[in-house]
Amino acid sequence: MRDVLVSEHVIEAGYNLCGIGACLSLIKRNIAGKILIMLKNLEYRGYDSAGIAVITPENTLDLRKGVGKIDDLKNKLHFDQMVGFVGIGHTRWATHGGVTEENAHPHTDCDGRIVVVHNGIIENYLEIRKELETRGHKFRSDTDTEIVPHLIEEFIKRGNDFYEAFKNAVKKLKGAYALAVVSTYEPNKILFARVFSPLVIGLGTDEYYIASDIPAFLEWTNKVIILEDGDIGYVSQGGVLIENVFLNRRVHRDVTTIPWTKEMAKKGGFPHFMLKEIFEQPQSVSRTILMARKQIDRFLDYLEKAEEVYIVAAGTSYYASLHGQYAFAKYGLRSRAVVASEFIEEVGGFIGNKDLVIGVSQSGETADTLLALRYAKKKGAKVVAITNVIGSAITRISDYSIIMGAGPEIGVAATKTFTAQVAVLNYALIKWAEMHGYDMDDVKRVFLNNIGEKISNVLEKANSLAKKLSEWMVPKSNAYYLGRGLGLPIALEGALKMKEIAYIHAEGYPAGESKHGPIALIEKDFPVISIVLNDHLQEKMLIAIEEMKSRGAYIISVCEEGMKKIQEKSDFIFEIPSGFSNILAPLVYIIPLQLLAYYTAVKRGCDPDKPRNLAKSVTVE
Ligand code: F6R
Numbered sequence: 001m002r003d004v005l006v007s008e009h010v011i012e013a014g015y016n017l018c019g020i021g022a023c024l025s026l027i028k029r030n031i032a033g034k035i036l037i038m039l040k041n042l043e044y045r046g047y048d049s050a051g052i053a054v055i056t057p058e059n060t061l062d063l064r065k066g067v068g069k070i071d072d073l074k075n076k077l078h079f080d081q082m083v084g085f086v087g088i089g090h091t092r093w094a095t096h097g098g099v100t101e102e103n104a105h106p107h108t109d110c111d112g113r114i115v116v117v118h119n120g121i122i123e124n125y126l127e128i129r130k131e132l133e134t135r136g137h138k139f140r141s142d143t144d145t146e147i148v149p150h151l152i153e154e155f156i157k158r159g160n161d162f163y164e165a166f167k168n169a170v171k172k173l174k175g176a177y178a179l180a181v182v183s184t185y186e187p188n189k190i191l192f193a194r195v196f197s198p199l200v201i202g203l204g205t206d207e208y209y210i211a212s213d214i215p216a217f218l219e220w221t222n223k224v225i226i227l228e229d230g231d232i233g234y235v236s237q238g239g240v241l242i243e244n245v246f247l248n249r250r251v252h253r254d255v256t257t258i259p260w261t262k263e264m265a266k267k268g269g270f271p272h273f274m275l276k277e278i279f280e281q282p283q284s285v286s287r288t289i290l291m292a293r294k295q296i297d298r299f300l301d302y303l304e305k306a307e308e309v310y311i312v313a314a315g316t317s318y319y320a321s322l323h324g325q326y327a328f329a330k331y332g333l334r335s336r337a338v339v340a341s342e343f344i345e346e347v348g349g350f351i352g353n354k355d356l357v358i359g360v361s362q363s364g365e366t367a368d369t370l371l372a373l374r375y376a377k378k379k380g381a382k383v384v385a386i387t388n389v390i391g392s393a394i395t396r397i398s399d400y401s402i403i404m405g406a407g408p409e410i411g412v413a414a415t416k417t418f419t420a421q422v423a424v425l426n427y428a429l430i431k432w433a434e435m436h437g438y439d440m441d442d443v444k445r446v447f448l449n450n451i452g453e454k455i456s457n458v459l460e461k462a463n464s465l466a467k468k469l470s471e472w473m474v475p476k477s478n479a480y481y482l483g484r485g486l487g488l489p490i491a492l493e494g495a496l497k498m499k500e501i502a503y504i505h506a507e508g509y510p511a512g513e514s515k516h517g518p519i520a521l522i523e524k525d526f527p528v529i530s531i532v533l534n535d536h537l538q539e540k541m542l543i544a545i546e547e548m549k550s551r552g553a554y555i556i557s558v559c560e561e562g563m564k565k566i567q568e569k570s571d572f573i574f575e576i577p578s579g580f581s582n583i584l585a586p587l588v589y590i591i592p593l594q595l596l597a598y599y600t601a602v603k604r605g606c607d608p609d610k611p612r613n614l615a616k617s618v619t620v621e
Pocket of ligand 1: 314316360369412415
């Protein structure tokens with residue numbers, strides 16, 4: 001198996017949008033309905049077509065697929081009438097070939113005996129396809145995926161059994177992929193392979209599930225095997241067999257019990273996952289703090305021993321990291337937050353074996369962050385991960401990982417994972433500062449005892465205000481989000497949310513810097529959202545607000561109650577209870593900004609759960 005082809009740029013595999021859901025019953029129970037549910041549970045990833053294939057009790061293939069939404073396809077193709085004890089399903093987001101029924105997955109070999117679903121991109125599919133065509137294979141689609149069933153068929157014709165043929169086929173693939181395969185040759189097996197595209201196995205009662213993501217089967221089991229890159233194998237009556245093509249041997253993978261419930265992966269009565277996840281923050285932050293208690297000591301050890309500390313991340317996770325940098329600085333702990341894709345150029349030359357690099361990534365699969373961390377490791381630095389996903393790629397390359405307790409985040413835009421990341425960084429800081437003689441009692445009292453209640457209060461007050469203000473925001477094309485000090489990462493994250501889901505050009509800026517250029521754009525009713533903490537920077541924020549207001553800007557302030565001068569100058573106010581103008585600020589100040597982005601997006605007719613051009617885990621460089 002040694003000669004599996006993996007390109008240098010496997011990360012170019014594309015966004016992990018497609019969804020795989022496969023199921024094998026060990027007691028001859030019909031699994032078609034379960035595959036349908038798995039596909040519904042994966043809908044959040046975005047898709048343009050879908051399909052299901054089962055091996056019937058008569059050992060024939062029943063394959064139904066088409067373009068459109070699963071519910072419509074269900075009515076048209078009657079997925080619910082399919083019968084089989086083993087099968088695979090797929091939601092496709094077109095990459096190779098247009099959005100057509102032929103290109104939808106699953107795909108079969110010439111004889112319709114082998115059927116495959118795939119996530120990722122096979123880079124060398126064209127040359128393989130040409131070779132197979134010269135051997136007489138007939139292709140029905142334009143996809144890269146279709147070469148896989150034909151390759152397996154080819155090796156079976158040469159005398160391989162089903163699994164051997166699959167292994168030989170996988171050896172020829174170059175790129176990144178997750179695959180699930182069933183066949184009438186051996187109808188009681190699902191074969192799988194993972195090379196740089198996520199794939200997990202769920203261990204149910206008399207059933208196995210294989211899926212792109214845990215929420216697919218969470219309603220039946222939380223016992224999971226997280227496959228690693230290069231893993232290939234099958235599930236059958238005999239259990240789970242896993243080999244690794246890079247190690248060229250059989251491997252053991254632990255069964256992990258995921259502390260998530262099925263309710264966590266459902267909308268729970270909210271119109272969108274994003275709104276549900278915003279409203280979950282009282283619990284997700286409290287749970288993260290509880291979980292961090294057990295994990296923080298080793299992190300402190302690494303912090304203590306480090307000569308230099310870097311915090312590396314992308315997008316929202318970068319803004320949580322920037323908060324970390326500002327918060328750490330307040331207590332004399334020197335660190336530097338670096339955008340992952342700039343890491344090597346910006347600080348790569350300084351990294352050494354006495355340094356600590358903290359990687360922050362909710363998905364744990366972000367290519368930019370992984371590359372930066374791999375580089376840091378190569379230079380001898382210690383690497384600690386903060387992530388929401390047990391067993392994700394970041395945990396495998398780090399010396400130590402802290403798992404947050406945010407629960408599954410389905411909405412593409414990060415909300416509760418942002419506050420969970422801030423909570424972990426704050427917790428580490430509180431403990432570190434105490435070790436270094438700082439009195440952290442006031443901050444600790446709120447953080448450890450009633451942060452959940454405080455977030456709930458802010459949610460309750462801000463919800464109707466955000467809804468109201470969103471009406472005014474709907475026709476706007478631009479907005480500034482200004483902050484200083486600990487308020488700056490909040491402003492940057494607030495602007496990112498508005499940009500991502502409402503498609504309004506929103507720029508986060510250091511308030512003091514706004515007079516050095518951005519102010520040129522201000523005209524009547526230009527939205528300026530100012531994040532004002534009740535600290536020594538308040539007067540300076542007031543100056544920035546006055547500069548903007550005198551040029552016609554409409555001032556929306558997120559500030560503490562009782563901040564009279566700021567409130568007098570503002571046109572719209574989100575009040576935050578006092579006691580938060582310190583390292584805890586993002587946990588509450590971000591709430592009105594998340595809600596404002598959400599309601600504005602919905603009123604502009606955008607789907608906040610699936611913003612265009614974005615994906616939950618960005619596995620491209
Ligand atoms: C923002 C968002 C992205 C991610 C970024 C990093 O709402 O979702 O900006 O924050 O792609 O992702 P992770 O945290 O998975 O590394």
